[in-house]
Amino acid sequence: MSTAEVIAETRGPVAGRRRLRTLRRSLRYGRVRVGVVLLGLVVLVALIGPLVAPHDPDAVIGLPASAPSGQFPLGTDYLGHDVLSRVLWGGRSVLWMAFSAATLGVALGAAVGLLAAYAGSIADDLLMRGMDVILAFPQIVFVLLFVSLLGPKLGLIVVLVAVAWVPQVARVVRGITSDVVQREYVESAELIGLSRWRILTREVLPNVTTPLMVEYGLRLTWSIALIAAISFLGFGIQPPNADWGLMINENRNILTLQPWPILAPAVCIGVFAIATNLIAEGIGRAIAGVDREGAVR
Amino acid sequence: MSALDVSNLRVALNPAGHEIVSDVTFSVEHGEVVGLVGESGSGKTTVALALLGHAKRGTRIAGGSVRIDGAEMLGKTAAEVRAARGSRISYVPQDPAAALNPALTLGTQLREVIDAHRQAATSREALDRIRETLREVKLPTDAPFLGRYPHQLSGGQQQRVCIAMAFLLRPPVIVLDEPTTGLDVTTQAHVLETVRELCGEHDVAAVYVSHDLAVVSSLAQHVLVMYAGRIIETGPVDRLFTRPGHPYTRRLVEAIPDIAARLALEAIPGHVPPPGRRPAGCVFAPRCAVALPSCSDAEPSLVELEPNHSVACFRVAEVASVDLKLSVLADTAVAETEPVLVVRGLSAFHGERQVVHEASLELSPGECLAIVGESGSGKTTLSRAIMGLHVPRSGDVVYAGDVLSAGVRKRSARSRRGLQYIFQSPYNALNPRRTIGEIVGLPIEHFFGLRGRATDERVHDALERVSLPPAIAAAYPDELSGGERQRVAVARALACEPSVLICDEITSALDVSVQAAIIKLLDDLRQHDGLAIVFVTHNLALVRTIADRVMVLSAGRVVESGLTPSVIGDPKHPYTRDLIADTPTLAGLTTVPGARAET
Numbered sequence: 001m002s003t004a005e006v007i008a009e010t011r012g013p014v015a016g017r018r019r020l021r022t023l024r025r026s027l028r029y030g031r032v033r034v035g036v037v038l039l040g041l042v043v044l045v046a047l048i049g050p051l052v053a054p055h056d057p058d059a060v061i062g063l064p065a066s067a068p069s070g071q072f073p074l075g076t077d078y079l080g081h082d083v084l085s086r087v088l089w090g091g092r093s094v095l096w097m098a099f100s101a102a103t104l105g106v107a108l109g110a111a112v113g114l115l116a117a118y119a120g121s122i123a124d125d126l127l128m129r130g131m132d133v134i135l136a137f138p139q140i141v142f143v144l145l146f147v148s149l150l151g152p153k154l155g156l157i158v159v160l161v162a163v164a165w166v167p168q169v170a171r172v173v174r175g176i177t178s179d180v181v182q183r184e185y186v187e188s189a190e191l192i193g194l195s196r197w198r199i200l201t202r203e204v205l206p207n208v209t210t211p212l213m214v215e216y217g218l219r220l221t222w223s224i225a226l227i228a229a230i231s232f233l234g235f236g237i238q239p240p241n242a243d244w245g246l247m248i249n250e251n252r253n254i255l256t257l258q259p260w261p262i263l264a265p266a267v268c269i270g271v272f273a274i275a276t277n278l279i280a281e282g283i284g285r286a287i288a289g290v291d292r293e294g295a296v297r
Numbered sequence: 298m299s300a301l302d303v304s305n306l307r308v309a310l311n312p313a314g315h316e317i318v319s320d321v322t323f324s325v326e327h328g329e330v331v332g333l334v335g336e337s338g339s340g341k342t343t344v345a346l347a348l349l350g351h352a353k354r355g356t357r358i359a360g361g362s363v364r365i366d367g368a369e370m371l372g373k374t375a376a377e378v379r380a381a382r383g384s385r386i387s388y389v390p391q392d393p394a395a396a397l398n399p400a401l402t403l404g405t406q407l408r409e410v411i412d413a414h415r416q417a418a419t420s421r422e423a424l425d426r427i428r429e430t431l432r433e434v435k436l437p438t439d440a441p442f443l444g445r446y447p448h449q450l451s452g453g454q455q456q457r458v459c460i461a462m463a464f465l466l467r468p469p470v471i472v473l474d475e476p477t478t479g480l481d482v483t484t485q486a487h488v489l490e491t492v493r494e495l496c497g498e499h500d501v502a503a504v505y506v507s508h509d510l511a512v513v514s515s516l517a518q519h520v521l522v523m524y525a526g527r528i529i530e531t532g533p534v535d536r537l538f539t540r541p542g543h544p545y546t547r548r549l550v551e552a553i554p555d556i557a558a559r560l561a562l563e564a565i566p567g568h569v570p571p572p573g574r575r576p577a578g579c580v581f582a583p584r585c586a587v588a589l590p591s592c593s594d595a596e597p598s599l600v601e602l603e604p605n606h607s608v609a610c611f612r613v614a615e616v617a618s619v620d621l622k623l624s625v626l627a628d629t630a631v632a633e634t635e636p637v638l639v640v641r642g643l644s645a646f647h648g649e650r651q652v653v654h655e656a657s658l659e660l661s662p663g664e665c666l667a668i669v670g671e672s673g674s675g676k677t678t679l680s681r682a683i684m685g686l687h688v689p690r691s692g693d694v695v696y697a698g699d700v701l702s703a704g705v706r707k708r709s710a711r712s713r714r715g716l717q718y719i720f721q722s723p724y725n726a727l728n729p730r731r732t733i734g735e736i737v738g739l740p741i742e743h744f745f746g747l748r749g750r751a752t753d754e755r756v757h758d759a760l761e762r763v764s765l766p767p768a769i770a771a772a773y774p775d776e777l778s779g780g781e782r783q784r785v786a787v788a789r790a791l792a793c794e795p796s797v798l799i800c801d802e803i804t805s806a807l808d809v810s811v812q813a814a815i816i817k818l819l820d821d822l823r824q825h826d827g828l829a830i831v832f833v834t835h836n837l838a839l840v841r842t843i844a845d846r847v848m849v850l851s852a853g854r855v856v857e858s859g860l861t862p863s864v865i866g867d868p869k870h871p872y873t874r875d876l877i878a879d880t881p882t883l884a885g886l887t888t889v890p891g892a893r894a895e896t
Contacts, residue, residue: 184720185728185736187686191705192740192793193713202739206730 022210026279026286035278042272046091053085057242065258077247077261078254079240087264090242094231094269097158098223104162105223106216109169114208116170117177118200128174131167139164139226147235157236161226165219172215173208180207210287217280224273244269298367299324300502301348301386301470306361308343308352315573317356318343318526325502325519327469330493332517332534333506336549336808337779338569340526345474345506347371349386350378365470384414387463389473393455397447403458404443407431410465426465433498434461434491452672453484457491464495471496474506481671481835486879489516508808510553511838511881514538519605522546525569525580528599532606538883542608542617544588545581551622552813554842556865556880561624562842564814568778579611587612634661637829638683638716638797643692645675645682653679654854655692658831660797663823665830667844667861669837669876675853676833677721680799683831684718697796714744717790721802723782727774733760733785734770740793759792760785763818780811787818798822799831804839816843837880841865849873 026032055061062076069075074083116127134142143160150156180186181204189199230236231245239246244265251261301324308318318340325331335341343356350370352358363370365385370378382388390396398406404427411423428438434457436442447455456476463471473492477485493516496503507513513520513534520537522530522545530543541547548565567584570576576583578593585592592611599607602617610616636659645653653675660666670676681687683694685705694701696712705713720726727736737756741747747755757767763784774782783803790798800819804812820843822828832843840847841861848858849872857870868874 183728184722184726188718188720188726188789189739191684191686191713191718192743193706193708193710194739194743202731203728207728 022283022286023213026282029282029285031278032282035275035282038271038275039279042091042268042275043095045088045268046095049088049091053082053088055082055085057081057085057089058240065254067258068260074260074264075258077251077258079250081240081242083247083261083264086242086247086261087244087268090244090247090265091268093154093237093241093243094224094227094245095272097154097161097227097236098220098272101158101161101223101227102165102216102220104158105165105219106169106212108162109166109215110173110208110212112166112170113173113175114177114200114204117174118181118196118204124174128170131170134163135167137164139222140229143226143230144233144235147230152235152238154237157227157230161223161230164226165222169215169219173212176208176211177204180204183207210283214280214284214287217276217283220276221273221280224269224276228269300327300329300366301325301504302362302364302367303344303348304362306344306347306363307359308340308347308356309359310572311355311357313573314359316359316526317572318347321361321523321528323521323528323531325470325504327502328497328500329519330496330503330505330517332513332520333504333523334508334510334513334520334549335523336508336569336810338525338571339523341506341508341523342474343526344523345388345472345504348470348472348504349382349388380414383410383468384466385468386470386472387466387468389456389459389463389471389476391475391478393452393459393476393479394447396459397455399447402444402446403450404440407443407458407462407465410462414466427461430461430465433464433495434458435487436461451484453480453488456480456484456488460488460492460495464499464501467499468501470502470504472504472506475508477512478507478509482837482879482881483671483875485512486881489881492516509881510538510549510809511883514883515881522549525575526572527580527609529581529609530607531599532602532608536603536606539621540617541621542602542606542613543581543610544585544612544616547616547621549810550883552810553883554813554816554836554838555882556838556841556877557882558625559627559842559862561626562813562816563622564817565810579609581610587616634663636661637697638831639693639695640683641693641695643679643682643690643694645678645687645690647678647689652853653682653690653850656848656850656855657692658848658858660829660831662796662829663827664846665819665823665832665844667832667834667840667847668850669834669840669847670850671835671876673852674850676835676850677801678853679850680718680801680831680833684716684799686718710744714740714793715796717793717795717798719783719786719790719798719800719803722806723779723786723803724806726786727782729774731773732770733772733774733777736774736785737770737789737792740789744793755792759788762791762822763788764814778811779807780814783807783811783815784818787815791822795828797829797831799833801833802835805834805836812839819843837865837876838882849876 060080061082062072062080064076064078064080066076072082077083112127116124142164143157146160147157186199186203189203227236228245231243232249234249237243237246239250247265248262255262304322306318306321307316309316321344333341333344346353347358348363350373358371370381407427408423411426431438436454436457477488480488495501505513505517517534520532520534521528524545530537530541530546537546538550541550548563551563552565554560554562565584570580576593578595579597582588582592597609597611599609600613601607602613638660640656640658643653643656644651656679658666668676668679678687682690685701685703685708688704690703696716699709699712701708701712734756737759738752741752741755756770760767760769765781765784765788804815819830823830834840844861846859847861847864849856849870851872857864857868857873864873865877868877
């Protein structure tokens with residue numbers, strides 16, 4: 001058998017489709033499939049909801065706190081809005097805010113972590129001690145501090161939540177990267193004199209992307225919780241706009257009379273958070289599986 | 298009755314059921330050492346673990362029997378197996394640093410073995426037993442030593458502790474799984490001596506698993522050769538390595554370098570087939586030079602070639618009648634030319650500690666210089682300092698007339714291109730997220746400014762020079778074997794069109810047959826392209842084959858240097874003499890009648 005044949009034989013059907021391999025492998029886990037379905041449902045509700053909502057979410061059209069009926073399937077809230085319409089409308093803000101905050105936070109954190117690990121010495125210390133300062137504040141206090149100073153602007157909340165995640169992401173990324181930068185393929189790139197920027201983007205970054213996805217999933221879960229909590233505390237979207245976090249707050253007083261205006265948005269937030277968490281954990285397990293088989297050592 | 302009787306042992310992968318080990322049958326007498334040899338993927342460690350009734354996660358023992366003094370080991374309850382392990386059969390692992398618990402003292406860990414089997418009535422007795430065993434493995438027996446933690450010992454001492462643990466309860470059978478792989482030759486020689494003495498003294502049957510035929514030949518009386526999960530040859534050590542009956546054993550022996558002579562090493566083409574892709578009929582047939590079409594029809598069974606020596610090959614009669622092909626090469630003299638690399642008075646430091654003292658060397662085009670020494674002798678630091686990867690240093694490195702800066706970033710592009718380095722481990726040297734084409738193409742784009750098609754052509758040229766097919770450019774590193782990856786690393790270096798290649802133990806992670814191919818490749822490059830090579834290694838036998846000149850390092854100092862035949866044939870420094878004496882060689886190889894000079 002010639003060398004070419006032997007090599008062709010050892011090569012599995014995976015060649016060339018490597019990038020998505022971990023994702024595809026993670027889909028073998030039942031938890032990831034469940035997560036994907038749940039996430040799809042929540043995103044569908046948030047995106048299509050406003051188009052199919054039976055009523056105007058801000059219109060007072062019924063008696064306050066009336067029980068579910070044919071006209072209002074989930075009843076009405078403390079002011080007499082249709083709960084179903086408000087649930088269908090109220091997902092968009094938490095969804096886009098959570099996704100943007102997680103994306104921004106992971107991007108910033110990854111940049112800080114990569115730089116700290118690759119530069120080493122003083123730059124590493126400065127960056128990581130700076131991160132510790134942010135970490136010293138509980139995230140909710142950190143966000144509320146600036147929101148109460150600068151006003152409840154949604155963009156500001158996104159940025160603040162993102163900044164609150166930077167230290168955690170930076171730590172994780174720095175940990176993985178400081179292992180990767182000692183690998184011999186990085187030294188090999190240094191030996192031919194490749195620029196530091198190209199070494200970081202070409203040799204290092206591709207080797208931290210998969211763990212970064214897990215981190216992204218986790219941050220998304222936490223962003224949902226944090227942003228919903230901020231809405232609940234009244235610093236996010238302002239009434240009369242519909243929002244899941246805000247709905248829970250508004251209807252606290254009628255909980256015993258009419259639980260649906262609280263239950264429905266709480267279930268939505270919960271399902272959203274659980275779905276992202278299931279996916280993140282599945283990807284994490286898939287990476288561990290790749291490690292066990294020795295592909296990434 | 299034999300101490301260990303293994304019959305029809307089969308281990309299979311879960312859940313697919315592909316067999317990793319098929320129909321392994323052998324026996325070991327009391328006081329006998331049996332060597333189990335094979336390359337990676339042959340299933341030798343799987344067999345070793347199965348002897349203790351253990352199968353790695355994802356595998357299971359599918360059938361057969363393992364009897365120790367007549368008592369069955371397989372198919373027992375967990376409690377029965379646990380009771381047998383340590384007292385009836387014990388295991389010495391490959392990596393002692395990983396096998397010893399870093400949080401417990403040696404005394405505690407040794408006591409655990411006795412306590413677990415309730416073999417000592419009093420702690421006085423237990424302590425006496427521990428002291429006695431430590432004395433036998435030539436370790437101190439005082440209380441301060443027993444109070445030490447594993448990290449306070451050297452690698453050799455750690456392995457002795459593991460051996461002491463295995464011998465503590467005087468089991469009739471001991472399995473040693475490559476126990477000296479991580480040790481350097483001198484420590485290895487001492488550990489082997491200890492194992493030999495202990496087995497003889499206590500009449501212990503030992504199974505010694507190794508990929509190193511020379512080590513096995515110095516210790517074992519009987520050898521089993523495994524290939525693709527089967528025993529393909531078994532025989533007494535002196536017959537097996539001098540008159541092998543299986544084509545695979547033959548090729549394996551021919552691929553091993555020897556310290557006594559410069560041999561032309563022959564590689565075996567192809568790979569060991571993984572479980573599930575093993576061919577029908579004779580498993581070695583696809584790689585066998587003497588295979589007939591009929592070899593793929595049925596699986597050969599072990600047949601007796603001579604008393605005690607069995608071979609699983611249909612053509613054993615023809616194969617055994619031909620002499621081993623060991624060609625001794627003449628040492629070539631390198632013409633005196635202007636040196637391309639000069640190192641003058643190079644010292645290197647790790648913090649306060651000086652690890653290389655005033656090393657100097659000169660290298661001419663087409664020449665190969667070997668740097669030899671034990672682990673910790675500073676040979677890797679020296680080569681990294683030459684490359685500019687180890688910055689704290691003094692002295693001069695001159696490449697083609699230019700004095701180079703200490704750090705690689707401050708060096709000229711010309712020297713970065715002309716001076717290439719190949720790393721020890723082919724598993725870490727290639728970026729797992731880049732295709733082979735991208736990896737080899739990077740230096741071409743960087744140094745020659747080529748893009749697209751032009752780069753691809755150069756990549757194909759470079760791959761062709763290391764005998765890899767161009768199709769491999771689309772593959773990722775984890776789809777290749779260790780030998781192929783190391784070839785890719787060589788191709789990446791060659792793509793820079795270098796004049797000096799520094800190779801840091803580049804074959805130590807590879808099997809002998811793959812090592813032979815890499816060595817042959819380097820030798821061709823040197824002779825045809827005038828490449829100068831610095832070959833860093835701890836393997837003197839390999840040095841004899843590849844290097845024109847050799848430099849011996851001990852504790853950071855050059856203790857001896859000169860032409861290879863004269864340094865190895867007539868060593869002046871006692872350290873060099875020890876190194877040579879400790880280098881294992883194949884038993885009786887020098888008396889092989891077929892060893893004749895050929896060029």
